[in-house]
Amino acid sequence: MIKLYGLRMSNYYSLTKAVLIEKGLDFEEIKAPPSQKDDYLARSPMGKMPSVEVDGTFISESLAIVRYAEQIQPEPALLPADPVAAAKALELVMHVKLDAELAARRLLPAAMFGATASEELIDTTHKEVVRGMQAVGALMVCKPYAAGDTFTLADLYTYYSMGLVTSISEKMFGIDALADYPQIRDLLAMLAERPSIARVTEEAAQKKPAT
Ligand SMILES: N[C@@H](CCC(=O)N[C@@H](CS)C(=O)NCC(=O)O)C(=O)O
Incomplete structure (x- = not known):
């Protein structure tokens, strides 16, 4: 199960959540306000939201997360085939x-x-x-x-x-x-x-x- 860290008020958190929903992927939301603390920076090196955790690996940057989602769940595609x-x-x-x-x-x-x-x-x-x-x-x-x-x-x-x-x-x-x-x-x-x-x-x- 994908863990999605951040706050629902964030536009990039919201975008990432919408992608997970579009893809029908299971995910768990974990409240995590932006921070410069070490544990947060381990998830997201600029201390920003969103980030996700997949089998113990953290990924930040919405586009990287979206690309991951697109690869593990190609349908529905979020980019044209052409x-x-x-x-x-x-x-x-x-x-x-x-x-x-x-x-x-x-x-x-x-x-x-x-x-x-x-x-x-x-x-x-x-x-x-x-x-x-x-x-x-x-x-x-x-x-x-x-x-x-x-x-x-x-x-x-x-x-x-x-x-x-x-x-x-x-x-x-x-x-x-x-x-x-x-x-x-x-x-x-x-x-x-x-x-x-x-x-x-x-x-x-x-x-x-x-x-
Ligand atoms: N390029 C990043 C941008 C993420 C971003 O700007 N997140 C904002 C919230 S929408 C944030 O965490 N701001 C807090 C900060 O900059 O400390 C992405 O696409 O994920």
């Missing part, structure tokens, strides 16, 4: 993850936890997020899914990244990051109904068990 289509889906994943989410995440402490951020950091991040969203918008297919006609990892990374991008953009830059991308907004609404995602959302809202 090599070019699979590469395009992963290309979109990386731009969502690195150029939109990770860029915006720099201002998470200021947006959500009352930390201060310099005008320079806010300005640079604003430009990076806008640029990252242009890259995401350029690759986004939305016919009807993020990377084409099948549900893929690109849908999951889009779903679990755009909330952070839009809330930070609204709070810190006063902009709607999806204003120029109505097709992404429609995609998010469709994905919210998907059973795996709906279950993750519902369980994250529950108070018990407190993860």
